[in-house]
Amino acid sequence: xxxxxxxxxxxxxxxxxxxxxxxxxxxxxxxxxxxxxxxxxxxxxxxxxxxxxxxxxxxxxxxxxxxxxxxxxxxxxxxxxxxxxxxxxxxxxxxxxxxxxxxxxxxxxxxxxxxxxxxxxxxxxxxxxxxxxxxxxxxxxxxxxxxxxxxxxxxxxxxxxxxxxxxxxxxxxxxxxxxxxxxxxxxxxxxxxxxxxxxxxxxxxxxxxxxxxxxxxxxxxxxxxxxxxxxxxxxxxxxxxxxxxxxxxxxxxxxxxxxxxxxx
Amino acid sequence: xxxxxxxxxxxxxxxxxxxxxxxxxxxxxxxxxxxxxxxxxxxxxxxxxxxxxxxxxxxxxxxxxxxxxxxxxxxxxxxxxxxxxxxxxxxxxxxxxxxxxxxxxxxxxxxxxxxxxxxxxxxxxxxxxxxxxxxxxxxxxxxxxxxxxxxxxxxx
Numbered sequence: 353x354x355x356x357x358x359x360x361x362x363x364x365x366x367x368x369x370x371x372x373x374x375x376x377x378x379x380x381x382x383x384x385x386x387x388x389x390x391x392x393x394x395x396x397x398x399x400x401x402x403x404x405x406x407x408x409x410x411x412x413x414x415x416x417x418x419x420x421x422x423x424x425x426x427x428x429x430x431x432x433x434x435x436x437x438x439x440x441x442x443x444x445x446x447x448x449x450x451x452x453x454x455x456x457x458x459x460x461x462x463x464x465x466x467x468x469x470x471x472x473x474x475x476x477x478x479x480x481x482x483x484x485x486x487x488x489x490x491x492x493x494x495x496x497x498x499x500x501x502x503x504x505x506x507x508x509x510x511x512x513x514x515x516x517x518x519x520x521x522x523x524x525x526x527x528x529x530x531x532x533x534x535x536x537x538x539x540x541x542x543x544x545x546x547x548x549x550x551x552x553x554x555x556x557x558x559x560x561x562x563x564x565x566x567x568x569x570x571x572x573x574x575x576x577x578x579x580x581x582x583x584x585x586x587x588x589x590x591x592x593x594x595x596x597x598x599x600x601x602x603x604x605x606x607x608x609x610x611x612x613x614x615x616x
Numbered sequence: 617x618x619x620x621x622x623x624x625x626x627x628x629x630x631x632x633x634x635x636x637x638x639x640x641x642x643x644x645x646x647x648x649x650x651x652x653x654x655x656x657x658x659x660x661x662x663x664x665x666x667x668x669x670x671x672x673x674x675x676x677x678x679x680x681x682x683x684x685x686x687x688x689x690x691x692x693x694x695x696x697x698x699x700x701x702x703x704x705x706x707x708x709x710x711x712x713x714x715x716x717x718x719x720x721x722x723x724x725x726x727x728x729x730x731x732x733x734x735x736x737x738x739x740x741x742x743x744x745x746x747x748x749x750x751x752x753x754x755x756x757x758x759x760x761x762x763x764x765x766x767x768x769x770x771x772x
Contacts, residue, residue, distance in 0.1 A: 404629075451645075519644075546673075
């Protein structure tokens with residue numbers, strides 16, 4: 353009885369110590385990435401290559417999802433608004449929900465599952481096949497050469513992807529609302545323009561997506577770097593990347609929204 | 617992949633992303649229609665501001681000329697103090713009349729400025745002296761009911 357109780361307490365302690373250790377390692381890793389990011393700007397070609405892999409190749413999924421999300425918002429928003437006879441407000445509904453929330457958040461979730469998982473798998477495999485150790489043997493710093501360019505590529509791509517998501521989403525809402533259902537064209541745009549403020553809505557959305565970009569890429573890189581160098585370890589790390597970064601994005605979104613729009 | 621093709625794709629990607637931000641600013645947002653580069657502040661005291669909020673528009677003749685920046689309650693006069701920033705391009709005479717109006721039946725409330733005929737213009741920090749409060753629906757209904765009741769009494 354006592355043994356089992358002690359084992360349970362020991363188990364808890366083990367988890368806590370492990371968690372704290374991993375968190376500390378993640379912080380040191382993040383600092384190391386920031387300190388070694390000089391090379392990713394001096395040899396910008398390295399970063400450009402990673403922007404291609406995580407940004408340009410994510411374009412299709414971002415644009416198609418953005419279009420459909422905007423179209424669904426247009427349909428659902430119209431259904432509700434027309435009950436109150438204010439279907440002219442459809443434009444501001446679609447634009448505000450996309451620019452403030454859905455654009456940054458959904459783009460970050462898609463980015464986490466499309467690019468984040470790929471980054472984790474790639475770095476995990478590089479570690480498993482001892483490429484990272486080989487670099488260290490050749491006196492090439494793997495953090496500066498492999499990790500930092502991927503980090504900055506993610507941070508640069510994320511706001512651009514989120515902005516494209518919002519823009520194409522507004523276009524999708526326009527397609528359904530104005531072209532398909534027949535909401536008045538002028539009212540759609542003018543209500544939208546009077547409701548959406550550049551600094552308060554558009555810029556806050558961009559800031560949000562920058563923060564999400566940092567969070568998602570940092571988590572993906574850390575999980576890859578920290579993965580046990582086995583096939584199983586890499587597969588677990590990839591799963592953890594998607595789960596952790598999605599949760600982080602949603603939690604950060606709540607925090608940022610509370611600060612930005614409630615002014616706490 | 618060739619380095620030049622890679623550069624081309626990444627360049628296109630960045631340009632498209634910046635263009636999306638520009639579209640959001642110009643077409644979706646209000647940067648193109650309302651851009652206050654230089655502005656001055658005005659104060660006004662109202663008996664009742666109704667549903668006026670900070671960031672509500674200030675309009676004159678239907679044109680947005682500024683925004684409400686802050687609303688505070690004055691402890692001495694027991695009235696609401698509304699601060700607004702007005703675009704420098706628009707000047708108003710000293711005897712301008714400030715009203716709280718409603719856009720549509722249930723729309724948002726805004727401050728309407730009716731210019732008077734004074735020679736002097738309002739400067740930064742000035743107080744708009746003549747104001748009219750928001751119409752509160754309950755007050756409207758109760759005064760209507762009282763007048764109806766008074767009519768009923770008069771008939772008897």
